[in-house]
Amino acid sequence: MNVARHARPAEIADWSLEQIMDRHVARFEDRVPDWNAFSDASIEGYRRAQHRFIGAGASGKHDDGAVVPAGNFTLSIMLVPPGQGNAPHTHEVEEVFFILQGRCTVFVEDEAGHRLSRELGPWELMSCPAGVIHGYQNDTDEPCYLQVVLGRGRPEVAGFADDALFEKREAHLS
Template sequence: MSNVARHPRPPEIADWSLEQIMERYVGKFETRTADWNAFSDASIEGYRRGQYRFVGAGASGKHDDASIVPAGNFTLSIMEVPAGQGNAPHTHEVEEVFFILKGRCVVFVEDEEGNRLSEELGPWEMISCPAGVIHGYQNDTDEPCFLQVMLGRGKPEVAGFASQELFDRREAHLSDKS
């Protein structure tokens, strides 16, 4: 008895063998290295975090490399957030999900007037941040936090930091692809 694929493969892999598909579309943590300079705010105390890219480049602006699974309609990465660190308030043109894998962190949303609502999340809890809503997270514990981050576009724009100073650093950061 044979199976029938009810949907066509994308043209770029239409003729690939199963071996080729597995080789290109499996990502293992052991093959990843944290990028501690993935974002223009990551060199600032309080915003230090490492990104392990799995699917697509995400909103870091970094290019995909051969070890990263090609992005179709979303990106996926793991963030390692040391104690006392987080990310700067920012927006995206698409939704962004923070799913806590290990540890605890405070997630927040805020408006242009500086009003902020926060909630502490732990393992297997998440927030989905709608497009255009200022959001972020902060690890206020003494332990590292690991969270899965997904963005709703295969090649999203670079994060739009709410701070004008951080927003202005984007171009310099994008020109340094290390």
């Protein structure tokens, strides 16, 4: 007989295995790409779609029951078309960009505008510490899929470095 060496969280303590599987398995075919996940996503150059798997991520959108509930991190897949990316931003937690398909240029920058960039391909990543301005850009002719992980189950909405975008950062929630 097997013995569980750790207690289940209180919210699932009495769940059947069927309930656990039903709520904690997510398939890509069931994910709906959200092209309006972020307030900057309607701006040319920042268009991308978020496929939410675990929690809302930095979009701040509420769990609609279709995503796996987040405990201590979020996970989503971003589809970044050619010529698109995201606006420079920060988080209060670590963020990881893991390239699954295609190529993407990741960057970090300081408040004086100095930027360092690296092109990444499949199975490569950038882990960006909290408070560091960062982002990514697809400078290729092919779409890029990247996995995004944030180090908190309910992170704050992305803190865009640009003042105008920062002021509108929650407009996509309505």
